[in-house]
Amino acid sequence: MDAFYASVELRERPDLVGQPVIVGGLGGRSVVLSATYEARGFGVHSAMPMARARRLCPHATVIPPTPGVYAEASRGVMEIFRSITPLVEPLSLDEAFLDVAGARRRLGSAAQIGELIRARVADEQRLPCSVGVASTKFLAKLASGRAKPDGLLVVPRDAITDFLHPLPIGALWGVGERAEEALTRIGLRTIGDIAHTPEATLARALGPAAGAALAALAWGRDDRAVVPHEPDRSIGAEETFARDIDDPVVVRRELLRLSERTAARLRAAGQVGRTVSIKVRFADFTTITRSKTLAEPTDVARIVYDTARMLYDALRLDRARLRLVGVRVEGLSEADRTPRQLAMDGGGEDWRAAELAADQAAARFGPGAVRPATLVDREQRDRDRRTSSRDENTTVW
């Protein structure tokens, strides 16, 4: 999708079409999530700090993000893809690979299918997108990038190296700032340069895995299949504070919130995880992680939180200034294929039962209907005390 979040917002704001628009938070620490091509003309791009973007383009309209709307638009677009072929591999909310080899008899050449998709997405979702057509995932992705905005580009098999070799190394998938620097240092500028460099040299600069990957990609070699639904490897939540926090009580409360959110998402996905990790980012942006692998996988917020808190307390930070904390659960497996341990102390089963009940309340009354008392802010608490029990919507544990 082209400038996905911004394009979705423009559906509701047709008056802004053709103007610089930036989707991003209003807080002092937010970044650009999406920008229209008009805003990009001023040097604005995603992941840029909002403060800088506004300086570059002061007359841009800034729209705070509405994630639910993007998820809904994404579902609509993916549905169109799946009506073309079941072989759809979403890469993110706004991007997917389609293997259309089997659809050609029915729908025409890959290029015709690409135009069909673009027309249907424009028609049914009123959103612009770009399509890259090629014989491998990597080439198709590169081509879609070159087709933007609102275009289609085919890379025929006999034009692969002509297309690929003049491009800068940064265009390669997996070459970011660091790898680009390392490759530039040994005199490589284009993908063609990489193609004519021995794999051993690349491996020395970037490690064996990245070296082998680049050596293959630089010749368009990429045998990865389009795989419909890869299971998640981890689920987590993190939050940057509006200003740095040095109070351990506040940090622990945040860890509890993030643990609740993470575990609720695990249960909703029918997943359990064995490893709990926390992330701590200090005021100077240095970041550390700590993790602990449990004896049994879990989807219970109380167990995630107890582990997260233990990891945090073990750091003995002593009022260091933190800008972010995060909680993540890794080593996932399906809950119903993973037998639950029958421990003497209940092994968290009673907590699990309580949290499942809270899930049901949340489904009826909205997220946060039932939550730990420490997560109920003072105003909310006062309001609830005044509310009659008849239409009480919030329960305090």
Next chain:
DNA sequence: TCTGGGGTCCTTTTGCCC
């Protein structure tokens, strides 16, 4: 300019067992 939140994957280090 001052850096979000969701992830994946790879590499290196560490601790443990044999």
Next chain:
DNA sequence: TCTGGGGCAAAAGGACCC
């Protein structure tokens, strides 16, 4: 009893992507 090293899993860090 001490030492060394291979193998392994867990832990930690970091690059990268959208």
